[in-house]
Amino acid sequence: MKSVKVMLVSTALFLLAGTSLLAQKKNKGEWVTIEIKTSAQCEMCKEKIETRLIDTKGVKSAVLDMTNKVVSVKYNTAKSDPEKIRKVITGLGYDADEMKADESVYKTLPGCCKKPE
Numbered sequence: 001m002k003s004v005k006v007m008l009v010s011t012a013l014f015l016l017a018g019t020s021l022l023a024q025k026k027n028k029g030e031w032v033t034i035e036i037k038t039s040a041q042c043e044m045c046k047e048k049i050e051t052r053l054i055d056t057k058g059v060k061s062a063v064l065d066m067t068n069k070v071v072s073v074k075y076n077t078a079k080s081d082p083e084k085i086r087k088v089i090t091g092l093g094y095d096a097d098e099m100k101a102d103e104s105v106y107k108t109l110p111g112c113c114k115k116p117e
């Protein structure tokens with residue numbers, strides 16, 4: 001009888017440990033890469049956007065390809081999302097996909113970083 005009790009308790013503990021492990025895994029999120037089309041114009045823009053993105057919470061890497069102005073961003077799904085990442089870019093004065101640049105910041109960009117008229 002005693003061994004049945006021990007077995008039940010250990011089964012319960014095992015299940016508990018299992019579910020908390022699952023929960024932990026869920027909270028950790030996963031690393032995914034998204035591509036965002038920007039309005040970057042020069043190397044200065046590239047540098048600025050990449051640096052700021054890498055400093056953003058939940059972002060591991062950011063590489064802007066100047067041939068197509070697309071930035072590849074690797075982020076953790078538990079800590080960030082595409083919306084937040086696009087907002088970082090628009091906050092620097094650049095368009096991010098369909099999201100428009102922050103107008104007041106765009107106005108302060110050097111001439112070489114502005115979109116050609």
Ligand SMILES: [Cu+2]
Nearest residue numbers: 042044045113
């Ligand atoms: Cu620039």
